[in-house]
Structures are given as structure tokens and as C-alpha cells.
Amino acid sequence: MKMGVSKQELDDAKNRVTKGGTYTVSFQGFFPKKAKNGSSVNLNPRLVIIGDPEQNGKEVPYSLNFQTSTWFMVENFIHMFGLKADEDGQGNKSIPGDWIQPSEDPTTWKYTGPLQGRTGKLEVVPGTYNGKEVFNVKQMLCALPGCTEKHSDNLIKAA
Numbered sequence: 001m002k003m004g005v006s007k008q009e010l011d012d013a014k015n016r017v018t019k020g021g022t023y024t025v026s027f028q029g030f031f032p033k034k035a036k037n038g039s040s041v042n043l044n045p046r047l048v049i050i051g052d053p054e055q056n057g058k059e060v061p062y063s064l065n066f067q068t069s070t071w072f073m074v075e076n077f078i079h080m081f082g083l084k085a086d087e088d089g090q091g092n093k094s095i096p097g098d099w100i101q102p103s104e105d106p107t108t109w110k111y112t113g114p115l116q117g118r119t120g121k122l123e124v125v126p127g128t129y130n131g132k133e134v135f136n137v138k139q140m141l142c143a144l145p146g147c148t149e150k151h152s153d154n155l156i157k158a159a
């Protein structure tokens with residue numbers, strides 16, 4: 001056993017957003033992992049800033065926890081890309097698209113669906129975590145035509 005960090009983690013850290021602001025982001029897939037508490041999954045969407053002269057190509061880290069109590073955030077996330085959650089006749093809701101889930105381990109799950117490659121807008125603000133400067137998603141701007149949902153304008157408080 002060795003203690004270390006992966007090249008992927010180092011590259012990701014280098015490539016993170018370095019300034020607060022409202023950005024257009026492109027959705028480049030989910031990279032799900034078990035949440036630290038083990039009882040839920042973080043979807044870890046890859047969100048890449050586009051069209052910003054300074055932050056272009058940088059990623060906005062966002063864990064996007066998935067469970068009943070955080071579903072409103074997942075739904076807000078879907079709306080940010082101008083899409084609606086799928087809903088069956090019984091009122092069950094789901095992320096539009098499909099998942100291949102070859103095992104219980106979320107890191108093996110693969111998403112395909114209409115979110116892929118879409119763009120949306122979110123606001124990022126600076127904060128601190130364990131003494132380090134981090135950037136948090138404060139709000140995801142709804143782009144769903146005709147939406148009457150009151151989305152949170154401070155997800156940091158809600159999380």
C-alpha cells in the first residue's frame with residue numbers, strides 16, 4: 001500500500017476555476033462515487049467553463065449529491081441545462097437519459113443521455129475548506145422555459 005494522489009487528481013486540481021463569477025459551463029459527463037458517509041452517491045458532474053476569456057477550459061468542481069433529500073438540487077441541475085426531469089405516471093422522477101450500472105460500485109456507472117454536451121449557467125463563489133481556498137457553486141440558473149419552480153439562490157447554505 002502506498003499513500004499518494006493520482007495523476008488525474010493532480011491534473012483536475014490544476015485545472016479548477018480560480019475566480020468567482022457567473023459562468024457558462026458545458027456538461028461533460030458524470031463521474032459518480034460513493035459519498036464519504038457511504039449511504040449515498042455523489043454524481044460528480046464534469047462542468048467545463050466555456051466562453052470566458054480567463055477561465056475558459058477550467059472545471060467547476062461540484063459533487064452533486066444524489067438522494068431523496070438532495071433531489072431538488074439534481075432537479076435544479078437538470079433545469080440549468082434547459083431540460084426537465086423524466087417523470088412516469090406515478091410521479092416518480094429521474095434524470096433524463098440512461099445508466100449502465102455493471103456493478104454496485106458507482107465508479108463503474110456510465111451515463112448516456114440528453115444532458116451530455118449541453119451548456120448552462122451557474123454562479124461560483126470563493127470560500128475556504130480546511131484552510132484552503134475553494135470555489136463553491138452558489139446557484140444554478142434555471143434555463144427551462146416556463147419553469148415556475150423556486151430554485152435556491154444559495155445552494156451552499158442548503159448543502
Ligand SMILES: [Zn+2]
Nearest residue numbers: 079142147149
Ligand atoms: Zn427550473
